[in-house]
Amino acid sequence: MSAHAHDHGHDDHIHPAPSNFLTKYVFSIDHKVIGIQFLFSGLIMFWIGGLLALAVRWQLAWPWQPIPLLSGIWAEYGYRLPPEYYNKLFTMHATVMIFFVIIPLLTGAFGNFLIPLMIGARDMAFPKLNMYSYWFMWPSIILMSFSFFVPGGAAEAGWTSYPTLSTFRWSTSGALDGQTLWLMSLLFAGISSLMGSINYITTIIMLRAPGMKMFRLPMTVWAMFITALLQAFALPVLTSALIMQLLDRIIGTNFFSPANWMVANSGNVVGGGQILLFQHLFWFYSHPAVYIMILPAMGMVSDILSTFSRKPLFGYKPMVFSVSAIAGLGFIVWGHHMFQSGMNPALGATFMLSTMMIALPSAIKTFNWLGTMWGGRLQFTTPMLNAIGFVAMFVIGGLSGIFMAATPVDMHIHDTYFIVGHIHYVLFGGSTFAIFAGIYYWFPKMFGRMMNERLGKIHFALTFLFFNGTFFLMHIIGMHGHPRRIADPTVYEFLRGSGVVGMNQFMTINAILLGMAQLIVVYNFIYSLFFGPKAPANPWHANTLEWACPSPPPYYNFLKIPTVYRMAYEYSADDVAPRDYWPQDEPAAESKDEAAVGHSH
Amino acid sequence: MKPERLWTLLFALGAIFATGCFVYARSDADWWLVPNVSTIGREIDHLFVIILLITGIVFIGTQVVLCYILWKFPDAPGRKAEYVHGQMKLEVIWTIIPASILVFLALYQMGTWSKIKFRSSMPKVQPVAEVTARQFQWVFRYAGEDRRLHTDDDLITVNDFHFVKSEPTVIHLRSTDVLHSFFLPQFRIKQDAVPGLTIPVWFDSEQSGKFELVCAELCGWGHYKMRGNVTVHETQAEFDEWLKKAKSEQNRDQLALANAANGG
Numbered sequence: 072m073s074a075h076a077h078d079h080g081h082d083d084h085i086h087p088a089p090s091n092f093l094t095k096y097v098f099s100i101d102h103k104v105i106g107i108q109f110l111f112s113g114l115i116m117f118w119i120g121g122l123l124a125l126a127v128r129w130q131l132a133w134p135w136q137p138i139p140l141l142s143g144i145w146a147e148y149g150y151r152l153p154p155e156y157y158n159k160l161f162t163m164h165a166t167v168m169i170f171f172v173i174i175p176l177l178t179g180a181f182g183n184f185l186i187p188l189m190i191g192a193r194d195m196a197f198p199k200l201n202m203y204s205y206w207f208m209w210p211s212i213i214l215m216s217f218s219f220f221v222p223g224g225a226a227e228a229g230w231t232s233y234p235t236l237s238t239f240r241w242s243t244s245g246a247l248d249g250q251t252l253w254l255m256s257l258l259f260a261g262i263s264s265l266m267g268s269i270n271y272i273t274t275i276i277m278l279r280a281p282g283m284k285m286f287r288l289p290m291t292v293w294a295m296f297i298t299a300l301l302q303a304f305a306l307p308v309l310t311s312a313l314i315m316q317l318l319d320r321i322i323g324t325n326f327f328s329p330a331n332w333m334v335a336n337s338g339n340v341v342g343g344g345q346i347l348l349f350q351h352l353f354w355f356y357s358h359p360a361v362y363i364m365i366l367p368a369m370g371m372v373s374d375i376l377s378t379f380s381r382k383p384l385f386g387y388k389p390m391v392f393s394v395s396a397i398a399g400l401g402f403i404v405w406g407h408h409m410f411q412s413g414m415n416p417a418l419g420a421t422f423m424l425s426t427m428m429i430a431l432p433s434a435i436k437t438f439n440w441l442g443t444m445w446g447g448r449l450q451f452t453t454p455m456l457n458a459i460g461f462v463a464m465f466v467i468g469g470l471s472g473i474f475m476a477a478t479p480v481d482m483h484i485h486d487t488y489f490i491v492g493h494i495h496y497v498l499f500g501g502s503t504f505a506i507f508a509g510i511y512y513w514f515p516k517m518f519g520r521m522m523n524e525r526l527g528k529i530h531f532a533l534t535f536l537f538f539n540g541t542f543f544l545m546h547i548i549g550m551h552g553h554p555r556r557i558a559d560p561t562v563y564e565f566l567r568g569s570g571v572v573g574m575n576q577f578m579t580i581n582a583i584l585l586g587m588a589q590l591i592v593v594y595n596f597i598y599s600l601f602f603g604p605k606a607p608a609n610p611w612h613a614n615t616l617e618w619a620c621p622s623p624p625p626y627y628n629f630l631k632i633p634t635v636y637r638m639a640y641e642y643s644a645d646d647v648a649p650r651d652y653w654p655q656d657e658p659a660a661e662s663k664d665e666a667a668v669g670h671s672h
Numbered sequence: 673m674k675p676e677r678l679w680t681l682l683f684a685l686g687a688i689f690a691t692g693c694f695v696y697a698r699s700d701a702d703w704w705l706v707p708n709v710s711t712i713g714r715e716i717d718h719l720f721v722i723i724l725l726i727t728g729i730v731f732i733g734t735q736v737v738l739c740y741i742l743w744k745f746p747d748a749p750g751r752k753a754e755y756v757h758g759q760m761k762l763e764v765i766w767t768i769i770p771a772s773i774l775v776f777l778a779l780y781q782m783g784t785w786s787k788i789k790f791r792s793s794m795p796k797v798q799p800v801a802e803v804t805a806r807q808f809q810w811v812f813r814y815a816g817e818d819r820r821l822h823t824d825d826d827l828i829t830v831n832d833f834h835f836v837k838s839e840p841t842v843i844h845l846r847s848t849d850v851l852h853s854f855f856l857p858q859f860r861i862k863q864d865a866v867p868g869l870t871i872p873v874w875f876d877s878e879q880s881g882k883f884e885l886v887c888a889e890l891c892g893w894g895h896y897k898m899r900g901n902v903t904v905h906e907t908q909a910e911f912d913e914w915l916k917k918a919k920s921e922q923n924r925d926q927l928a929l930a931n932a933a934n935g936g
């Protein structure tokens with residue numbers, strides 16, 4: 072029988088596990104090890120990004136007061152934070168969080184770990200490429216860290232790095248060598264992402280286990296697939312923009328210098344480029360990039376909600392179509408970042424319409440998540456709580472987007488703290504809660520031990536409270552007119568009132584508490600890694616294939632490549648009652664009793 | 673009460689806090705949209721409030737449903753979860769209704785947007801000033817008495833912007849170095865200043881008085897202090913008088929002054 076022969080062929084392909092420490096844990100080509108490497112480096116960078124943010128918050132609440140713990144430095148400035156340093160802080164905060172934390176955690180850590188396991192494959196299609204994709208992150212991280220120590224210090228043109236602040240070396244101290252290193256660092260990060268995305272696309276198309284039709288893939292895999300497509304199509308544009316900026320800086324091309332721009336002691340006529348061109352290229356990548364930072368989170372949350380509602384995912388196909396619609400529309404909305412940039416206002420009108428429409432798939436997804444939980448049997452585990460937190464908070468981020476999509480309203484709130492509020496409700500309230508949910512959910516599979524539920528719940532409750540305390544009022548000060556990226560709001564009379572000052576201080580105090588609450592998850596993570604109770608293969612009674620292999624999975628994942636018989640969401644089906652789950656790889660032919668015995672624990 | 677129900681309260685608390693912030697904000701001038709003085713600002717505030725109402729209803733609706741679900745459906749021995757995969761009718765409803773609201777919102781903005789930014793709706797008046805942004809100041813070149821820019825009676829001020837109440841006012845916005853953004857929060861006006869482009873911007877004021885000009889686009893280490901004073905004059909006559917006075921100060925012979933200060 073050909074199906075059997077096919078299976079057999081797969082089974083022959085178990086490679087021996089590497090025996091030497093270096094190839095096992097460092098230069099590993101095992102997707103699980105690479106995923107965990109991405110996880111650890113992402114979580115470490117999370118702390119760095121978070122500490123940078125706390126320094127930013129301190130300055131906003133108590134401008135020019137010496138920062139506690141850092142009070143020894145900047146003696147020559149009277150121990151105050153120099154304003155250009157403030158600019159470096161928020162530039163590096165955003166750069167680290169976006170390029171070294173959220174994207175690597177979602178696609179690098181969870182994508183790598185989960186895709187082969189969830190589709191029933193032994194590894195990625197290109198394991199070596201996968202290894203390179205991780206190790207290309209390191210030049211990126213090293214260049215970025217090194218940039219703090221070059222003359223002029225790290226880049227300070229914001230994570231958006233608009234010319235000409237980023238291209239004219241005299242424009243600010245971070246535009247000396249810091250900006251060059253920033254550009255080179257992101258080029259490496261981009262190559263890393265691109266290698267990952269090619270691998271994910273190929274793996275998902277080619278290596279699905281028998282019976283795993285596209286419309287049987289779990290949402291996590293669908294989301295990773297669409298995300299990888301987004302990356303593959305958008306990244307080349309960012310790469311070109313970064314290289315053009317690099318050329319402008321290093322060999323004096325003029326892609327982004329205005330026409331008739333004269334510089335003493337240079338050629339006769341300099342310039343002839345277009346500053347706004349960079350913004351178009353940058354956002355042509357970076358708008359899709361914001362979806363790169365949310366789609367995998369949406370996928371993971373969909374799966375977790377279904378598992379702990381003990382109920383099929385509501386509207387699987389509409390969910391898949393919504394994710395695809397977000398990806399498609401994501402390529403025609405970039406101009407909403409440029410409404411006030413000097414771009415033709417008629418374009419602004421069309422971008423407003425497309426941007427409004429992109430809120431639609433997000434709304435559909437939210438309703439389907441609520442539909443999933445409705446009538447379920449909700450188990451309030453830590454992963455579930457974080458997933459619910461995602462839904463509750465993402466709603467706020469999606470709705471605030473509508474204000475900014477409305478061009479006339481955006482005229483007032485663009486480049487104010489309203490935008491910063493929006494960003495953090497989607498990226499912390501959304502992506503980060505999903506990352507926490509994912510860590511708590513898949514930790515047993517990754518490390519073979521359970522995390523502590525009680526600590527997990529305390530961590531969630533505190534994070535949820537302090538998160539709202541830190542970020543919600545940003546909408547309020549933003550609509551009051553508080554600009555983003557300013558080192559001292561009290562320069563402006565309309566921001567000097569006790570209301571705005573008080574809100575800034577309230578947010579900073581909450582931010583510090585939010586940071587401290589994360590110590591709980593660090594403790595829980597490290598303690599559980601060594602001393603947590605041993606995890607069974609399927610602790611949550613879930614259906615997807617990763618739970619069919621032992622925790623942690625062996626090097627080859629599946630001794631025998633599983634055959635998939637059904638969707639991932641058969642919870643509470645009558646066929647197998649009283650058991651309320653029905654794994655994807657369980658043959659249907661078995662009688663109920665046998666099935667129950669086969670999967671008892 | 674079952675302990676799981678505490679989670680409902682936590683999520684409800686988040687939603688109540690968020691709603692409460694906006695409800696309270698309405699009553700505190702330090703929280704709400706900074707008081708507006710322009711006609712276009714009134715339209716923008718109106719649009720803001722419409723969106724706030726619609727999103728507010730959607731927000732409260734989804735949070736109530738979420739909290740109801742969390743309250744109503746926690747795991748309990750003997751209860752079985754419903755086995756449904758979705759429902760076409762619901763999908764259609766919750767696609768079409770939000771879609772129509774979003775399209776309505778987009779179309780509803782168009783009038784104000786075209787009025788304020790389209791070149792064709794720019795008031796046909798001479799610009800009151802050419803505004804040049806540079807690190808880290810605003811330079812204003814006013815057309816002098818001849819009401820024409822770039823003639824020898826132009827007046828130049830730094831970080832000091834004057835115009836007249838109830839008159840449509842046009843400026844030409846430029847930048848000489850990096851990006852800046854001309855932001856008048858009390859007038860709801862924002863426009864980036866782009867090196868290489870000259871961008872006309874128009875606005876008006878329904879009130880005379882003193883206001884603030886903000887730089888809203890990161891422009892370097894001094895970005896935070898790139899602040900300008902805005903004075904709206906009650907009448908054209910008052911503005912002319914100011915112009916004349918400023919002009920005579922500009923023309924005063926600094927050398928003579930310095931000599932006088934040094935005792936001749």
Ligand code: HEM
Pocket residue numbers: 231361362364365407408426427429430433468469470472473475476481484485486490493494497498501502
């Ligand atoms: C629900 C649909 C959404 C809409 C309608 C929307 C709309 C917008 C608009 C119009 C802006 C530009 C505002 C301005 O600068 O004036 C913006 C900025 C931004 N959005 Fe969204 N957004 C949505 C969802 C998301 C999601 C899901 C993410 C990420 C996970 C995201 C991340 C961001 C970021 C990072 C920025 C700020 C970029 C910057 O200037 O630094 N948005 N959004």
Ligand SMILES: [Cu+2]
Pocket residue numbers: 357358361404405407408
């Ligand atoms: Cu965008």
Ligand SMILES: [Cu+2]
Pocket residue numbers: 851852853887888889890891892894895896898
């Ligand atoms: Cu500025």
